[in-house]
Amino acid sequence: MLQVNFIEENFEQVLEGLRKRNFAHAESILHTVLDLDKKRKSTQLERDQLQAESNVISKRIGLLLRDGNKEEAENIKARTSEIKSSIKQFEEQYVTYEEELKQVLYTLPNVPHSSVPAGKSADDNELILESGTIPALHQGKKPHWELIKDFDIIDFDLGVKISGAGFPVYKGKGARLQRALVNFFLDEAQKAGYTEVQPPILVNEDSGYGTGQLPDKEGQMYEATADKLYLIPTAEVPITNMYRDVILQESDFPIKNVGFTPCFRREAGSWGAHVRGLNRLHQFDKVEIVQIAHPDQSYEILEEMNLYVQSLLNKLNLPYRVLKLCGGDMGFTSALTYDMEVYSAAQERWLEVSSVSNFENFQANRLKLRFKNEEGKMQLAHTLNGSALALPRIVAAILENNQDENGISMPEILQPYLGFDRIG
Incomplete structure (x- = not known):
């Protein structure tokens, strides 16, 4: 605010x-x-x-x-x-x-950082870099929604039976791939100095308002109406709200947390070929990194978080690009956002897998998250967060980019977590 x-x-x-x-x-x-x-x-x-x-x-x-x-x-x-x-x-x-x-x-969104480009949509985002080699796949390449049926590793029909569209059931090696990615992302975050937390996945209204999901995204959140609680759209919400109404000391910075949670989004109005399969779900798993920072250091930390997410994509050997979002494509609470997209060689398109954002003091003002500076005066902290990483499109890209005529090879970095090197 x-x-x-x-x-x-x-x-x-x-x-x-x-x-x-x-x-x-x-x-x-x-x-x-x-x-x-x-x-x-x-x-x-x-x-x-x-x-x-x-x-x-x-x-x-x-x-x-x-x-x-x-x-x-x-x-x-x-x-x-x-x-x-x-x-x-x-x-x-x-x-x-x-x-x-x-x-x-x-009703007022955050003021964009001066470096944010003007623009109205994703078409106006600024390309920062591209990295990695796009694989040349065999003639019979398939999108992941066909591969998962061939190898019986993710079942969308069963998910529809249990819950509805957008709630897949992961089976066998598909479930193990999910677990391997979560453990890999958490281990990497711990090495980078993040403290792991396991927060609630239901939050109250104060938490929704604190990080800006309410009232801006109320229609996108699942609500447990009898208890006035909301299913979280991202672990950013409960983790950042751990510091609501907290007064920090300047020596406490930076505060680094990581958490794995399921995430829930109604995604009202989403339809079309671009949301097939794992491209857009109502429930998905994500590892989230959150930092509470001194205002003088938050943009340096944003660049650090940007490079950290890139390191994960490099270790998974996925071709990716980094975009700086334009004013018209930014989230409501963000002052500056980088999006990371991986290339799907089977779909022949870029898939967003992470957003890393600096909110400056926008969330902190709502949260009453303050610290005492060197002069002993109260000052609002800065908050930052990033997906590190969201699993569905990472899984889609791994399956699609590593396929051959006989099956799907697993990234070398994941094999110790998986206990196998191929599907099929």
Whole structure:
């Protein structure tokens, strides 16, 4: 959530950033924020002035009663009653303005970093680099949704029977491949200094608002309505919320956590050939890295996280590219996002497998995640997160890129985890 004082002091910068996102009615909404804040402050000032007057009168009444001037004291008490009534009205107005202001601020996305390119869609994202060699497959190459049937390792029909579309059942070597990837990603994260956590996969509303999934992505989240809980769309939500309402010390940075969880997304409106098979699911597994950082170090850490995710793709021997997302393709809470995509030689297209983002203090402001700086003053921390990695499209690329006429070879790095080197 943007800070009101930041909007007021950097109005043109914020306006330009929201326009870079193609955010509708940006100027009007920003003026609404400042107007509500002005009303809120004015109401608070009126309330404080009346409270000060009430304190003076109360002291005066005490002196009068001490001196035996009961009649005059009773006359002054009438004014005290009027003031108390007015104070109550101003307090109610203040609460109303503050709630209205909060709701408007919830609609504003984060301001993009100055390096974020302008653009409206994925077509306008900036290519940073490409790495790896795209494999030349045999004439009879197949997409993964055919390979999984040939080798009976993932069953979508069984998933439909149990739950519905988008909930596959992993079987035999398919299940072992999932487990191997999770363990590999967690082990690599531990080597990189991340502390593993196993968070809940159901979160409350405060957690959803804290990281920005609510109210922005409410329609994409599965809700346990009886308990007012939400199934997580990513481990970012519970892991980052571990630090909600926390005051850190500057010496605590950087804080590095990694967690493996299933993730749940309704993906309402998704259809077409680009979402076949593992390309888009309602339930999938993901290993997530989260860092809480000092504001002066967060962009250096973002680059470090970017390189870390690339190292995983290199070890899996998957061709990949890195994109810097344009303003129109960025997530609501992000200030700068890198996407990593792997190339599927069977589908002959790029598949997104990771996003690494710096949210600056946008989430921290919602979370009230602060630290004491060297001067002993409170300051908002910066939060970052990244997929390291999401499994479905990684599995799709491994199956498709390593196929031959007789089966599918497994990446060498995974073989100790798998206990086998081929499927088929």
